[in-house]
Amino acid sequence: MQLTRRDTLGMAAAASALALAPRSALAEIPMVGGPDEFLAGSAAGSGDLTLTAPEIAENGNTVPIEVDAPGAAEVRVYALGNPVPGVARFKFGPLAASRGAKTRIRLAGTQDVMAVAMMEDGSFIQATKNVKVTIGGCGG
Numbered sequence: 001m002q003l004t005r006r007d008t009l010g011m012a013a014a015a016s017a018l019a020l021a022p023r024s025a026l027a028e029i030p031m032v033g034g035p036d037e038f039l040a041g042s043a044a045g046s047g048d049l050t051l052t053a054p055e056i057a058e059n060g061n062t063v064p065i066e067v068d069a070p071g072a073a074e075v076r077v078y079a080l081g082n083p084v085p086g087v088a089r090f091k092f093g094p095l096a097a098s099r100g101a102k103t104r105i106r107l108a109g110t111q112d113v114m115a116v117a118m119m120e121d122g123s124f125i126q127a128t129k130n131v132k133v134t135i136g137g138c139g140g
Helices: 005-020 035-039
Strands: 050-052 056-059 063-068 072-079 086-091 100-105 111-119 124-135
Touching: 035 072, 035 111, 050 111, 050 124, 063 072, 063 111, 072 100, 086 100
Parallel strands: 056 124
Antiparallel strands: 050 063, 063 100, 072 086, 072 111, 111 124
16 A cells, blocks of 8 residues: 555644644543532442552652552542542443552642542442642642
């Protein structure tokens, strides 16, 4: 197969259109609400949900966290002191070998980080950890 000039220009135009498309057309709608919206009136108990975060974060721009929730269908992480509290959402399928995830989040300052897990049976469990931020953050 030989590529013609017309084919090359067509592929370049398609790639440019995709690159310039609004992010909302390419990405999933971000998680905006707080934990109350996710819980939808249900009470969250305690259980086998582990939230690992540093006690003191030297820089609020990149705070490493880890969640582990055996038997969870979905885990959401909230930074309760941020202007937009929802910072991460992890969905697990029925064949997922591990129901845990690691990521880095941004914290506006010293605050509580909360993980809420929806279990496969529809119940909710939560874990909270206080993280002290010494400098940086999204709020200054």
